[in-house]
Amino acid sequence: MKSNAENITLKTSNLEIGYQDKNGIKSIAEKIDLEVHKSELIAVIGVNGIGKSTLLRTISGIQQALSGTVEIEGKTLNALNDLQRASQISLVLTNQPISKNLSVFELIALGRQPYTNWLGKLSKIDTEKIENAIKLTSIESLKDRKCYELSDGQLQRVLIARAIAQDTPIIILDEPTTHLDMYHKAYVVKLLKKLAKQTNKTIIFASHEINLAIQICDKIILMHPEKTQIDTPKNLISSGAFQDLFPKDLIHFDEISGAFRIKNED
Numbered sequence: 001m002k003s004n005a006e007n008i009t010l011k012t013s014n015l016e017i018g019y020q021d022k023n024g025i026k027s028i029a030e031k032i033d034l035e036v037h038k039s040e041l042i043a044v045i046g047v048n049g050i051g052k053s054t055l056l057r058t059i060s061g062i063q064q065a066l067s068g069t070v071e072i073e074g075k076t077l078n079a080l081n082d083l084q085r086a087s088q089i090s091l092v093l094t095n096q097p098i099s100k101n102l103s104v105f106e107l108i109a110l111g112r113q114p115y116t117n118w119l120g121k122l123s124k125i126d127t128e129k130i131e132n133a134i135k136l137t138s139i140e141s142l143k144d145r146k147c148y149e150l151s152d153g154q155l156q157r158v159l160i161a162r163a164i165a166q167d168t169p170i171i172i173l174d175e176p177t178t179h180l181d182m183y184h185k186a187y188v189v190k191l192l193k194k195l196a197k198q199t200n201k202t203i204i205f206a207s208h209e210i211n212l213a214i215q216i217c218d219k220i221i222l223m224h225p226e227k228t229q230i231d232t233p234k235n236l237i238s239s240g241a242f243q244d245l246f247p248k249d250l251i252h253f254d255e256i257s258g259a260f261r262i263k264n265e266d
């Protein structure tokens with residue numbers, strides 16, 4: 001087993017994220033220092049508008065950092081061209097427009113685009129990677145269906161399969177459990193955990209499912225207005241990091257059960 005330092009897939013140093021337009025700079029979060037490793041499943045947690053999507057877009061390279069650096073497997077993200085980036089990071093965005101007229105197989109095959117030749121012709125290796133992604137996500141029975149025929153939960157598994165077929169060391173998903181019922185939320189997060197372990201990939205996803213993330217994820221990136229930190233759920237609980245995540249009038253964090261509870265008294 002490699003040492004923990006050699007297992008680092010993504011590292012941010014003094015990263016500042018936000019937006020820059022003609023009205024000036026809008027900083028969303030700063031001093032973000034993260035190290036994530038192979039095989040880890042990591043949830044990004046924080047209140048609405050804190051900057052989870054902005055962070056994911058910045059570490060995926062589709063949005064520029066305001067300052068600081070992002071390194072993927074030791075290489076500065078900014079030094080990678082689009083194709084190199086697509087072989088390092090796959091991105092699954094909820095509500096991303098996709099061509100639902102495609103069959104499930106065809107949609108997953110799009111994950112091979114960074115590797116196919118200019119005709120988009122699939123090689124034997126491409127087909128093997130697609131079939132393997134279908135098997136890992138247990139969607140063999142959906143393979144020939146059209147994407148418009150799928151439920152939200154089925155589509156989410158297909159999008160995860162596309163990311164697996166892309167075969168990158170890092171997979172990033174923005175709110176993959178949105179629109180899903182409680183069973184399918186748990187199913188998707190457990191599937192991500194299984195995939196991280198079986199494929200040795202780093203999987204990072206933003207979510208509002210904090211109780212689920214605490215139970216299943218290896219690490220949590222917790223975004224607070226004052227700071228962004230990464231640690232195991234256990235360490236975050238014992239350091240009291242969840243206590244002031246939400247205003248205390250409605251919800252409190254119960255350290256014994258490791259879950260948020262709604263206050264019932266008036």
Ligand SMILES: Nc1ncnc2c1ncn2[C@@H]1O[C@H](COP(=O)(O)OP(=O)(O)OP(=O)(O)O)[C@@H](O)[C@H]1O
Pocket residue numbers: 019026028046047048049050051052053054055
């Ligand atoms: N294109 C943009 N230009 C300027 N500000 C933006 C832009 N997109 C988002 N913001 C602002 O950046 C902040 C962080 O937004 P972001 O979508 O990253 O938060 P989030 O934690 O993912 O939110 P949610 O949980 O509601 O999805 C918000 O204040 C938002 O209004």
